[in-house]
Amino acid sequence: MRKLLSLRHWKHLFVRIGQLLVSKQVSLGDKLLFLIPVGLYWILPDVLPYLPIDDIAVTMVAAEWFARRTERKYRLPTKLN
Template sequence: MKLRRLLSFRHWSVMIGNIRRYVFSSEVSLLDKLLFLVPVIVYWLFPLDLLPGLPFDDIGVTMILMGWFTSRIQRKHPTL
């Protein structure tokens, strides 16, 4: 069941919408936003990569961090 959800386009489209809402929300602290944004930006810009020249690992790391960030914010702000 969980694997099916991870491969679902609907799941990721909802998660991307949640990320956008959480990053631009004034209720989410700047520290929480930076805990998501800084590692993603650093991984995309850092020259040493698992697959140099290919964005697949960058996208994978971003998706993992998106899942972690959305679950963290949903626990901290269940009404958001």
């Protein structure tokens, strides 16, 4: 729980997401698997009007999932150069 409230954790996570999204090692399909749902949720939040989750919370959960899945799938270090 403490990790979820840490600004350092989220800063590190979004830096990792940026690195993964520009990495040539990660396939376009995997990048789109993150970008399309998050982008659609930001643009069309009324698709799920009864779900009390904010856009930022959805993005944070998706970012955490994308980073872990992609780093495991491609056996990438947690910090790309």
